[in-house]
Amino acid sequence: MSGGDKISKKRNANFELLRIVAMLMILTLHYNSHADVLLHLGVPAGRVQLFATILEGFCITGLNVYVFLSGYFLSKSRIKPSKIIQLICQVYFYTILISVAMMIVGVYVVHTDDSVFKTVQYLFPISSEHYWFVTAYIIMYVFAPIMNAAVDVLTKKQLKYTILGLLIWFCFIKSVVPVMFVTDHFGYDYGWFLCLYLIAAYVRKYDVVLFYNAKRSALVFVFSCLMIGIMSVVIYYYNLRFGGLxxxxxxxxxxxxVFTLTGSLGLFSLFRFYKMREGWFADVVRFIAPLTFGVYLLHMHIEIKDRWVIWLTHLLGEVPTESIILYLWHLIRSVLIVFAAGVFVDWIRKMIFDYVGRVLHDTWLFRKLRKWDDDLC
Structure with missing residues (x-):
């Protein structure tokens, strides 16, 4: 398969499957964190902690892949203002309505000491980083028309060296220097998202075939992820014996x-070479994939993100910390339950939005939005 396959109006099932896989990886990251099964410096570790840390090395690439996919498609798309507004409305749907629903069922936690800040997080979820990922993602989306114009104007060499300069600043130096830089936010901000966007735009514009074929792409992914996990374990044991780092x-x-980046590129390249056969499974993938953003918005709501693992322990039992197999069984069931719940809720949200869109289609506001899209795109 050529890396430059034309993107048809019908969503590419292979990339949509990757979007689902990336969100499952993100859920796994959050499960491990809130289940407290990762290594802690200075604390003796068991087999589950070591295994979970290696697994973390594989799943951490999911966040970059999710952003990379957006950049890959948005870099050749018309960025409609209405789409940005729809994204913001989707965020408000979760930040406000989920809280109201939790109040109704009696599980909402009232914190009188920080009630003002919490109110701000609901009213201004983007500016207050109710979801850090959403804040960075929407800023990237707003910058997309500017970056697309730059990608169109710059020569191949100019764009390549621009990306190289950004990687030196955001990635290469911090990967080898054992001191925290004030300007480094560990990739959890829009600066790194803009860098990923430009890489994806470059790959798409110049039909860059990463790692030559599917087998090499898989090897790059596995090697990079193993390096992340092994380095984490080695540094843990070094700290346990000597301290420091x-x-x-x-x-x-x-x-x-750097290995998170190469692992992400390897995983993207693997699915780029993969060609899913058309059929019912591809249709299911295309249906589910656009709803994965809602999975994130649901389980990372500030009233839910620290509690969903605890809620699941009432259903599935405590998180096993002695057996790797039992831990994996608990993790898989937990992640699939949350994923299914998130897809279902966002499907409901989509039906509501579609209904509102049909009802208000001919109103002054919606006509104005369509004209705005036409004027700016």
Whole structure:
């Protein structure tokens, strides 16, 4: 398969499947964090902690892949203002209505000492980073028309060296220096998202075939992820015996760590070579994939993100910490339950939005939005 296959109006099932896989990886990251099964510096570790840390090395690439996919498609798309407004409305749907629903069922937690800040997080979810990922993602989306114009104007060499300069700044230096830089936000901000966007735009514009074929792409992904996990374990044991490297122990699982980047590119390249056969499974993938953003918005709501693992322990039992097999069984069921719940809720949200869109289609506001799209795109 050529890396430059034409993107038809019908969504590419292979990339949509990758979007689903990326969100499952993100859920796994959050499960491990909130289940407290990862290594802690200075604390003796068991087999589950070591295994979960290796697994973390594979799943950390999911966040970059999710952003990379957006950049790959948006870099050749018309960025409609109405789409940005729809994204913001989707965020408000979750930040406000989920809280109201939790109040109704009696599980909402009232914190009188920080009620003002919490109110701000609901009313201004983007500016207050109710979801850090959404804040960075929407800023990237707003910058997309500017970056697309730059990609169109710059020569191949200019764009290549621009990306190289950004990687030196955001990725390469911090990956080897064991000291935290004030300007480094570990990839959890829009600066790194803009860098990923430009890489994706470059790959698409110049039909860059990453790692030559599917087999090499898979090897790059596996090698990179193993390096992340092995480095995390080695630094943990070094710290346990000699102390030090407290900051650098977390660097291998930063989004802008060099092996996180190469692992993400390897995974993207693998699915780019993969060709899914058309049929019912491809149709299901195309149906589910656009709803995965809602999965994130649901389980990372500030009233839910620290509690969903606890809620699931009432259903599935405590998180096993002695057996790797039992831990994996608990993780798989937990992740699939949350994923299914998120897809279902976002499907409901989509039907509501579609209904509102049909009812208000001919109103002054919606006509104005369509004219705005036409004027700016």
């Amino acid at each position: 407290n900051y650098y122990a977390e660097v291998p699982i930063h989004l802008n760590f």
